[in-house]
Amino acid sequence: MGSYKKYVLAVVGCAIVALALMAAPHPAQGPGHGQLISNNALLAGLAPGAVFPFIDTTPNSILRAHIAVTDATSNCAAGAAAPASVQVLVGQAGVALVSVMSTATNTGISTTPGQCVFHVTVTPGQAGVPAAVTDIVVHNAGAGALTGVHAVTATAEVALEAGNREQGDDSTGERR
Numbered sequence: 001m002g003s004y005k006k007y008v009l010a011v012v013g014c015a016i017v018a019l020a021l022m023a024a025p026h027p028a029q030g031p032g033h034g035q036l037i038s039n040n041a042l043l044a045g046l047a048p049g050a051v052f053p054f055i056d057t058t059p060n061s062i063l064r065a066h067i068a069v070t071d072a073t074s075n076c077a078a079g080a081a082a083p084a085s086v087q088v089l090v091g092q093a094g095v096a097l098v099s100v101m102s103t104a105t106n107t108g109i110s111t112t113p114g115q116c117v118f119h120v121t122v123t124p125g126q127a128g129v130p131a132a133v134t135d136i137v138v139h140n141a142g143a144g145a146l147t148g149v150h151a152v153t154a155t156a157e158v159a160l161e162a163g164n165r166e167q168g169d170d171s172t173g174e175r176r
Contacts, residue, residue, distance in 0.1 A: 003159045006126075034063050034157040043086065043150035053093070055136040057158045062133040065090070065156040069101065070149055073163055076116035078108030083118050085142030086150060089123050091130040098128060115149060147162040 008128075046052055071083035082101045089097035100120045109117040127129040137164055138152050 026094040034060075034159045036155060036157055038153075038155045040153040041138075043138060043140070043146045043152060044145045044148065046138070046150070048140055048142055048144055049142050051089075052138040052140075053135065054138050054152060055154055055156055056093070057135065057156065058093075058134045060134065060161055061123070061159045061163065062124065062136075063088075063157045064124075065133070065136060065154055067100070067136065067154040068122050068124065069105075069118045069153075070115060070151045071118065072114050072148070072150075073116040074107070074114075076106065076108055077083055077108040078106060079103055080106045080108075082106065083116075085140055085146060087141045088152070088153070089121065089135075089137040090133050091135060092132055093135045094136070095132070095146065096130045097135065098127065098130060112149070126164050 037055065037057070041052070041054065043052070055062075067088050069086050069088060071081055071086040073081055075081055075086055080103065082103055082105060086101070087099050088101050090100055091097040101118055105118040105120040107117055107119050115132055122129055122133065122136075125134045136154055136156065140146055
């Protein structure tokens with residue numbers, strides 16, 4: 001009879017712990033935290049002048065993002081020219097989008113002549129970036145369609161609106 005009581009006590013204890021864990025807020029849902037999203041794409045075939053809405057977190061804001069682009073360049077030394085064809089624009093579509101690629105984004109990383117990897121970290125409200133960022137857009141500023149190895153990779157920490165946390169929505173608007 002004593003072992004039966006111990007078994008029941010253990011089951012009840014486990015149930016209480018499980019309920020407590022389910023009720024506790026997840027770290028990504030607490031104030032000041034967001035959901036991390038990541039995306040990458042090859043840009044071959046992007047028409048001249050075309051824009052590619054790469055990441056859109058509307059209505060949630062991007063707290064911080066890091067973007068890497070591979071593009072053609074005549075000089076792949078750190079601090080040399082910005083990407084020749086691929087521009088990365090951040091902000092809010094229909095409100096304000098600004099280019100974040102500059103000579104400062106040229107990291108000097110290259111394994112193929114004429115190609116270079118560019119990196120930029122974006123923080124809303126800093127270094128000319130709009131205070132509200134929900135979109136990362138890739139623009140082909142070149143005269144022809146992109147060919148060869150043109151790629152973009154981005155990670156973004158997205159603030160989850162209070163209503164979305166309570167409803168269980170993620171940054172894509174889909175129910176979890």
